[in-house]
Amino acid sequence: xxxxxxxxxxxxxxxPETGKAVVRILERLGHEVEFPAEQxxxxxxxxxxxxxxxxxxxxxxFVDVFGEYDVVVAPSSxxxxxxxxxxxxxxxxxAELGERVFELSELLVNExxxxxxxxxxxxxxxxxxxxxxLRVTRVxxxxxxxxxxxxGLELVELPAADECCGFGGTFSVKNADTSIAMLADKCASIxxxxxxxxxxxDGSCLLHIGGxxxxxxxxxxxxxxxxxxxxxxxx
Amino acid sequence: xxxxxxxxxVELANGQLRANLHHATQTIRAKRASVVAELPDWExxxxxxxxxxxxxxxxxxxxxxxxERAAQTAGAQVHWARDAAEANAIVVDIxxxxxxxxxxxxxxxxxxxxxxxxxxxAAGISALETDFAELILxxxxxxxxxxxxxxxxxxxxxxxxLFARTIxxxxxxxxxxxxxxxxxxxxxxxxxxxxxxxxxxxFGVAETGTICIVESEGNGRMCTTLPPVLVSILGIEKLVxxxxxxxxxxxxLPRSSTGERMNPYTSLWTGVTPGDGPQELHIVLLDAxxxxxxADEVGxxxxxxxxxxxxxxxxxxxTRTGGHAYGSVYPGPIGAILTPQxxxxxxxxxxxxxxxxxxxxxxxxxxxxxxxxxxxxxV
Numbered sequence: 239x240x241x242x243x244x245x246x247x248x249x250x251x252x253x254p255e256t257g258k259a260v261v262r263i264l265e266r267l268g269h270e271v272e273f274p275a276e277q278x279x280x281x282x283x284x285x286x287x288x289x290x291x292x293x294x295x296x297x298x299x300f301v302d303v304f305g306e307y308d309v310v311v312a313p314s315s316x317x318x319x320x321x322x323x324x325x326x327x328x329x330x331x332x333a334e335l336g337e338r339v340f341e342l343s344e345l346l347v348n349e350x351x352x353x354x355x356x357x358x359x360x361x362x363x364x365x366x367x368x369x370x371x372l373r374v375t376r377v378x379x380x381x382x383x384x385x386x387x388x389x390g391l392e393l394v395e396l397p398a399a400d401e402c403c404g405f406g407g408t409f410s411v412k413n414a415d416t417s418i419a420m421l422a423d424k425c426a427s428i429x430x431x432x433x434x435x436x437x438x439x440d441g442s443c444l445l446h447i448g449g450x451x452x453x454x455x456x457x458x459x460x461x462x463x464x465x466x467x468x469x470x471x472x473x
Numbered sequence: 474x475x476x477x478x479x480x481x482x483v484e485l486a487n488g489q490l491r492a493n494l495h496h497a498t499q500t501i502r503a504k505r506a507s508v509v510a511e512l513p514d515w516e517x518x519x520x521x522x523x524x525x526x527x528x529x530x531x532x533x534x535x536x537x538x539x540x541e542r543a544a545q546t547a548g549a550q551v552h553w554a555r556d557a558a559e560a561n562a563i564v565v566d567i568x569x570x571x572x573x574x575x576x577x578x579x580x581x582x583x584x585x586x587x588x589x590x591x592x593x594x595a596a597g598i599s600a601l602e603t604d605f606a607e608l609i610l611x612x613x614x615x616x617x618x619x620x621x622x623x624x625x626x627x628x629x630x631x632x633x634x635l636f637a638r639t640i641x642x643x644x645x646x647x648x649x650x651x652x653x654x655x656x657x658x659x660x661x662x663x664x665x666x667x668x669x670x671x672x673x674x675x676f677g678v679a680e681t682g683t684i685c686i687v688e689s690e691g692n693g694r695m696c697t698t699l700p701p702v703l704v705s706i707l708g709i710e711k712l713v714x715x716x717x718x719x720x721x722x723x724x725x726l727p728r729s730s731t732g733e734r735m736n737p738y739t740s741l742w743t744g745v746t747p748g749d750g751p752q753e754l755h756i757v758l759l760d761a762x763x764x765x766x767x768a769d770e771v772g773x774x775x776x777x778x779x780x781x782x783x784x785x786x787x788x789x790x791x792t793r794t795g796g797h798a799y800g801s802v803y804p805g806p807i808g809a810i811l812t813p814q815x816x817x818x819x820x821x822x823x824x825x826x827x828x829x830x831x832x833x834x835x836x837x838x839x840x841x842x843x844x845x846x847x848x849x850x851x852v
Contacts, residue, residue: 402789413824415482419491419793 242307247279259468282320294328315371347380360390364433405446477822480798498786504732526777536679544682547744549754561592579693580604581673585802603692618796620782670696674707683743703751710776729781762815
């Protein structure tokens with residue numbers, strides 16, 4: 239099975255450790271992961287802001303770059319959602335490829351049938367189910383199943399978990415005040431759990447939440463699910 | 474026009490508003506979830522609602538004419554209004570012909586949409602809002618911020634002070650019963666004196682020419698039965714083909730809107746009945762942009778909306794900013810796809826990120842994919 243990593247633009251530019259973690263997990267499970275260097279942004283930003291043609295060009299490129307792989311994995315439910323849900327409107331042959339594109343937890347639990355990836359992370363963790371992962375990509379409880387099998391990890395429930403964190407891509411730039419109001423509620427929920435780490439499957443939301451937690455001096459870290467799953471007793 | 478981000482900034486700074494919105498929207502959400510869960514055929518009902526609306530929109534030309542004929546046969550006078558100005562002129566004219574200087578109104582988004590009260594005021598006619606929340610807003614020169622709960626942004630103490638300064642006979646506490654009683658005493662006199670009532674409509678039945686309104690307070694029934702002249706303004710998309718179709722919507726709307734199995738008052742009237750109720754019924758069929766929306770293959774789905782307002786209560790933007798930031802009588806997700814189509818994208822202040830909205834699977838009474846349409850419409 240040829241697996242390609244779609245690292246996403248945020249992963250590439252802001253969170254390279256997340257992409258590396260995805261590779262480490264899959265290699266630990268005996269898979270090889272390729273990284274096609276020609277990949278670009280999926281075009282979600284363009285699409286959401288009305289630049290349909292710009293998005294179509296990126297969709298075309300995505301199909302060209304990833305079309306030959308059996309499976310494409312990304313550490314982002316948001317970008318996977320764009321490929322699966324919106325690409326077919328832009329590029330006709332994207333629908334078939336979309337069925338082989340997975341967010342990491344979906345790939346592990348639903349496709350590979352793995353819930354214990356041999357990880358160790360002795361911390362109190364709460365999990366924020368991001369909007370895209372719940373309602374567009376629909377990863378279900380796959381992330382929770384994976385977290386429950388991590389050695390030493392204490393998983394605590396997040397109140398009002400399905401409330402948006404306020405990021406929303408360019409929404410957070412265009413509507414900063416509303417975005418911050420939403421973030422304030424999310425940070426309060428996270429802090430109320432007493433967790434030292436808040437995890438999610440989207441770097442974009444974690445960027446927003448992490449900023450909020452840090453500015454408030456909470457001492458709580460925002461960390462991608464992949465980085466928790468990549469952690470072992472050795473490292 | 475203030476843009477959405479700037480308007481939102483002002484609203485977000487209002488702690489009272491934030492607290493009220495959170496409490497009210499969470500309460501309604503929980504009530505809705507519990508009554509929706511009682512119905513094993515809820516999704517089938519939503520789908521039936523969608524199918525009926527799709528049929529109405531596909532054959533609206535026929536249904537409108539059928540409605541007009543049935544209403545006329547039952548004794549109503551039917552008027553056609555191309556836009557807000559025409560609709561307002563029709564109402565003003567009716568009031569003038571009866572030499573009426575005050576009309577009693579029931580809560581109606583459609584009349585807010587066309588700014589009927591302002592048009593009446595310009596003609597020297599005062600329009601009294603008789604819905605409790607609408608009355609509060611009118612007495613204070615304020616305007617609605619939620620489709621169902623227009624005064625969601627106000628609290629009891631504010632209302633006590635307002636009533637004490639405007640309509641109350643004596644001292645008041647902020648006990649809700651006392652506040653309601655003050656409004657009741659004030660309104661009862663107005664109802665008994667009123668010579669003309671104005672209403673909107675939840676549904677119009679093409680088959681029979683019947684108008685249907687659902688409400689909680691009973692003030693609407695006063696408006697539609699006591700005055701000798703009644704004017705009902707109906708957006709042309711409000712039709713259902715047959716009386717039996719109400720069965721679907723009268724289940725969907727209260728459960729999705731107020732979270733009740735059935736709303737306290739459901740009023741239906743068909744033309745004029747000698748010796749009973751208004752002896753002169755005028756129905757104004759309002760276009761005001763709806764035909765243009767209907768012509769748009771993607772956008773027309775917004776005309777399926779029956780104003781249940783469930784989408785407002787789950788919207789993370791609406792539940793923080795409230796309705797005023799949207800600068801429209803239709804706020805929240807449904808407003809984001811309806812308002813720009815009715816008045817033009819350039820005139821509608823919007824959060825402006827449909828991709829953001831796409832991530833929320835919104836509850837609503839009628840099965841429509843609001844958010845996919847927001848993306849496709851680019852609003």
